[in-house]
Amino acid sequence: MAAKGVAPALTLSSGHQMPAVGLGVWRMEKPAIRNLIHSALRIGYRHLDCADQLMCTVPGSMKLTTKMRLKSAMHLRRHSNLDLSRGRICYHNQDHGHVVEACKNSLKKLRLEYLDLYLVHFPVATRHTGVGTTSSALGDDGVLDIDTTISLETTWHAMEDLVSMGLVHSIGISNYDIFLTRDCLAYAKIKPAVNQIETHPYFQRDSLVKFCQKHGICVTAHTPLGGSTANTEWFGSVSCLDDPVIKGLAEKYKKTPAQLVLRWGLQRNTVVIPKTSKEERLQENFEIFDFEILGEDMDKIKAIDRNYRTTSLLNFGASTCMLSLPCM
Ligand SMILES: NC(=O)c1ccc[n+]([C@@H]2O[C@H](COP(=O)([O-])OP(=O)(O)OC[C@H]3O[C@@H](n4cnc5c(N)ncnc54)[C@H](OP(=O)(O)O)[C@@H]3O)[C@@H](O)[C@H]2O)c1
Numbered sequence: 001m002a003a004k005g006v007a008p009a010l011t012l013s014s015g016h017q018m019p020a021v022g023l024g025v026w027r028m029e030k031p032a033i034r035n036l037i038h039s040a041l042r043i044g045y046r047h048l049d050c051a052d053q054l055m056c057t058v059p060g061s062m063k064l065t066t067k068m069r070l071k072s073a074m075h076l077r078r079h080s081n082l083d084l085s086r087g088r089i090c091y092h093n094q095d096h097g098h099v100v101e102a103c104k105n106s107l108k109k110l111r112l113e114y115l116d117l118y119l120v121h122f123p124v125a126t127r128h129t130g131v132g133t134t135s136s137a138l139g140d141d142g143v144l145d146i147d148t149t150i151s152l153e154t155t156w157h158a159m160e161d162l163v164s165m166g167l168v169h170s171i172g173i174s175n176y177d178i179f180l181t182r183d184c185l186a187y188a189k190i191k192p193a194v195n196q197i198e199t200h201p202y203f204q205r206d207s208l209v210k211f212c213q214k215h216g217i218c219v220t221a222h223t224p225l226g227g228s229t230a231n232t233e234w235f236g237s238v239s240c241l242d243d244p245v246i247k248g249l250a251e252k253y254k255k256t257p258a259q260l261v262l263r264w265g266l267q268r269n270t271v272v273i274p275k276t277s278k279e280e281r282l283q284e285n286f287e288i289f290d291f292e293i294l295g296e297d298m299d300k301i302k303a304i305d306r307n308y309r310t311t312s313l314l315n316f317g318a319s320t321c322m323l324s325l326p327c328m
Pocket residue numbers: 023024025026027049050051071121174175196197221222223224225226227228229230231241256258259273274275276277278281284285311
């Protein structure tokens with residue numbers, strides 16, 4: 001078990017390390033972000049995951065993102081006054097067809113020389129409307145209107161170029177199902193180090209998680225709490241934190257349902273990136289290294305899987321559209 005205040009790290013296939021707990025900041029209120037990031041860093045977080053629509057700055061006036069067509073999973077590397085010297089930064093790229101340009105643009109905004117991890121955000125190329133912008137995936141007629149000229153293989157080879165150019169250390173994918181992941185393994189000269197996917201007790205995706213891990217791809221669980229009240233409000237989903245099995249086990253281990261669910265994620269060897277806008281929950285969500293869920297209890301959680309995706313809406317830039325992602 002890791003020492004208090006230090007998240008264990010997983011070693012990626014690239015040889016670089018990634019902290020197993022991060023902070024998701026999608027849907028945080030903008031004015032609160034700065035303080036929350038400060039607090040998270042003080043607690044020990046060294047991994048932030050930022051949403052596309054977000055504009056925020058961190059202490060030292062480094063811009064995390066400006067034009068948010070990028071989804072960014074971030075391992076903070078350097079911040080003088082907050083001792084981030086061992087942190088890392090990674091970003092999601094949504095600019096299929098303009099990967100190198102997009103990455104350079106992000107580096108410029110971030111005032112960095114390289115990123116530690118850069119992910120393909122979605123296996124969907126929206127129409128290119130200029131680096132730094134994201135168009136809707138839907139046309140005016142409401143029909144899916146995406147770029148059909150750029151293959152995922154082309155995008156991936158451009159991601160690989162970033163590594164050769166020294167602009168990025170590790171590269172990965174996000175929201176890839178088992179077949180797209182398999183395909184990527186077939187054409188990749190550099191294997192994806194990470195696949196960031198929605199997974200939680202109600203959407204366990206064991207076959208995808210194990211397939212990735214078997215092939216040396218680290219799985220990052222986005223929406224690791226099942227989206228809780230945020231997804232209930234946005235998408236009408238049912239929260240796994242209210243499940244009687246989760247509640248009962250939380251009581252048994254003298255932890256909260258959220259801590260139990262995050263610990264379960266860690267014990268599956270996935271990285272977890274819970275989001276909270278509440279200071280006290282930052283601490284709560286980080287206190288998951290001092291207990292271990294027994295095998296028999298892991299089995300009880302396994303049994304509550306509903307194959308139930310809670311994040312069903314995706315927002316591409318200015319206009320919101322609905323897009324179903326592959327469910328495997
Ligand atoms: N790659 C992708 O396409 C993708 C898609 C979705 C999400 N993500 C990433 O994954 C991150 C996490 O996902 P998410 O924010 O959608 O869902 P989540 O982290 O599973 O759940 C967030 C919800 O849980 C609540 N919560 C947090 N800690 C809690 C606790 N200890 N007890 C009870 N409730 C708690 C939050 O409320 P409060 O804020 O009020 O605490 C919020 O309502 C995002 O921030 C984003 O960075 C990536």
